[in-house]
Amino acid sequence: MADILQNIHPGLHKADVEETRQGEAYAPFAGDPNLFSKKFYIESYGCQMNFSDSEIVASILHEEGFGATRNFEEADLVLLNTCSIREKAEQTVRNRLHAFRKVKENNPGMLIGVLGCMAERLKAKFLEEEKLVDIVVGPDAYRSLPGLITEAEGGQKSVNVLLSREETYADISPVRLDSNGVTAFVSIMRGCNNMCTFCVVPFTRGRERSRDAESIVNECKDLFERGFKEVTLLGQNVDSYFHSPHGGESVDFGQLLEKVALISPLLRIRFSTSHPKDITDDVLHTMANYHNICKYIHLPVQSGNTRILQLMNRTYTREWYLNKVKRIREIMPDCGLSTDVISGFCTETEEDHQDTLSVMDLCRFDMAYMFSYSERPGTLAARRYEDDVTEEVKKRRLTEIINLQNSHSRESYRSDIGKTFEVLIEGNSKRSDLDWYGRNSQNKVVVFPKNGKDLKKGDYVNVTIGSATSATLMGEMM
Ligand code: SAH
Numbered sequence: 119m120a121d122i123l124q125n126i127h128p129g130l131h132k133a134d135v136e137e138t139r140q141g142e143a144y145a146p147f148a149g150d151p152n153l154f155s156k157k158f159y160i161e162s163y164g165c166q167m168n169f170s171d172s173e174i175v176a177s178i179l180h181e182e183g184f185g186a187t188r189n190f191e192e193a194d195l196v197l198l199n200t201c202s203i204r205e206k207a208e209q210t211v212r213n214r215l216h217a218f219r220k221v222k223e224n225n226p227g228m229l230i231g232v233l234g235c236m237a238e239r240l241k242a243k244f245l246e247e248e249k250l251v252d253i254v255v256g257p258d259a260y261r262s263l264p265g266l267i268t269e270a271e272g273g274q275k276s277v278n279v280l281l282s283r284e285e286t287y288a289d290i291s292p293v294r295l296d297s298n299g300v301t302a303f304v305s306i307m308r309g310c311n312n313m314c315t316f317c318v319v320p321f322t323r324g325r326e327r328s329r330d331a332e333s334i335v336n337e338c339k340d341l342f343e344r345g346f347k348e349v350t351l352l353g354q355n356v357d358s359y360f361h362s363p364h365g366g367e368s369v370d371f372g373q374l375l376e377k378v379a380l381i382s383p384l385l386r387i388r389f390s391t392s393h394p395k396d397i398t399d400d401v402l403h404t405m406a407n408y409h410n411i412c413k414y415i416h417l418p419v420q421s422g423n424t425r426i427l428q429l430m431n432r433t434y435t436r437e438w439y440l441n442k443v444k445r446i447r448e449i450m451p452d453c454g455l456s457t458d459v460i461s462g463f464c465t466e467t468e469e470d471h472q473d474t475l476s477v478m479d480l481c482r483f484d485m486a487y488m489f490s491y492s493e494r495p496g497t498l499a500a501r502r503y504e505d506d507v508t509e510e511v512k513k514r515r516l517t518e519i520i521n522l523q524n525s526h527s528r529e530s531y532r533s534d535i536g537k538t539f540e541v542l543i544e545g546n547s548k549r550s551d552l553d554w555y556g557r558n559s560q561n562k563v564v565v566f567p568k569n570g571k572d573l574k575k576g577d578y579v580n581v582t583i584g585s586a587t588s589a590t591l592m593g594e595m596m
């Protein structure tokens with residue numbers, strides 16, 4: 119259980135929750151069920167991009183007369199949107215497929231499709247390895263789903279895993295799945311051109327491409343008009359967003375942030391993920407200039423040792439990273455900061471590991487996702503380096519990292535006691551209908567009593583913090 123995620127913030131941080139199985143996206147029926155002749159069921163694993171893609175898939179399926187169901191036993195089409203980031207993520211998907219086997223035995227007409235990164239990684243091999251799978255579709259091929267479903271209905275196994283240099287699904291209006299009606303993800307780019315040696319994403323998601331800025335702004339406007347109050351702009355490396363339309367003006371990430379921020383001061387903007395080598399002062403100043411751009415950055419460090427960072431091909435040094443954090447805090451002293459850490463990458467020594475702990479001590483992250491290194495077939499690290507840190511050592515180092523982060527999180531949340539934050543209400547607290555649940559600009563969860571006041575989801579309130587755990591702030595409305 120050491121390789122679990124810490125402090126998963128429901129709502130925003132569905133990223134990498136495959137181990138916890140919180141990452142299921144169920145789709146409620148949208149509109150009149152009689153409009154739909156068939157039913158589909160979809161479950162999503164992995165990062166927010168996958169959740170966002172499932173909403174594009176839902177939209178494509180709606181057009182084909184498929185309505186969503188929360189009950190896979192009654193579905194004509196069962197889809198798993200999969201993740202390959204660590205071996206465990208793939209194992210979760212295989213286990214899930216085995217659970218579907220029984221249902222399919224009783225209902226041979228039911229089609230099972232695998233989408234996402236594992237589909238892309240394994241391609242047609244999936245059909246050999248998992249006999250019950252009928253359809254395999256990679257992340258850039260969702261438009262071909264209707265044709266593939268028709269083929270599969272005719273008894274043929276069907277596969278499309280072509281990656282694209284252009285596809286951004288810009289014109290597809292996502293069907294919001296399992297939405298709280300307040301917060302939504304908006305995909306701004308796809309793929310990744312960074313070749314971090316441990317990472318499978320460049321192979322499963324292809325080349326980086328940015329979505330047309332106007333279509334992004336229009337989607338955000340539409341969400342705001344429908345009552346949404348927060349958008350999270352998504353990409354593997356949002357800071358390298360760059361769109362240059364034919365004959366039009368080019369837009370970089372800072373400019374895009376500004377365009378979205380200008381839609382309304384009542385629409386909050388978040389983004390994920392930033393790469394330490396690409397986040398610019400320009401972006402930091404834009405964040406500082408707009409109250410509605412949340413003061414929160416997820417800035418994965420991966421390791422605190424420069425030699426390991428080089429082997430990972432992260433292209434920054436320990437000092438560069440520390441300097442970035444310094445810059446963030448100079449420009450936005452109140453900015454929340456979280457990170458990703460990998461323990462036990464190839465050749466990591468005890469001293470290298472100590473460097474990671476000391477970087478954490480210096481940065482004092484509010485939250486972190488922490489993993490032990492999992493070799494992924496086909497990645498540069500798998501081809502070039504030996505996975506030579508034993509499982510036992512990886513786990514022990516990970517436990518040390520988790521323990522240190524827990525103490526930092528506790529400290530960070532405790533230091534908020536007595537402060538007042540603007541909180542966007544996202545819904546009832548999980549524990550009690552008498553309490554609201556929301557987040558502050560720094561992305562910390564805030565829970566507070568409703569006190570009989572006439573408020574609703576999507577309202578902003580000021581809350582003064584009275585107590586804290588290492589993952590939640592508790593307070594009272596002002
Ligand atoms: N694009 C984002 C991260 C995407 S993957 C970024 O560059 O920051 C999310 C996290 O999973 C990574 O930051 C990394 O910490 C972790 N990760 C990726 N590949 C991994 C592997 N092979 N083993 C363990 N953790 C991994």
Ligand code: SF4
Binds near residue numbers: 313
């Ligand atoms: Fe993977 Fe690196 Fe790209 Fe992130 S930036 S998706 S870790 S290759």
Ligand code: F3S
Binds near residue numbers: 234318319322
């Ligand atoms: Fe997983 Fe693919 Fe995202 S590998 S983390 S679902 S991009």
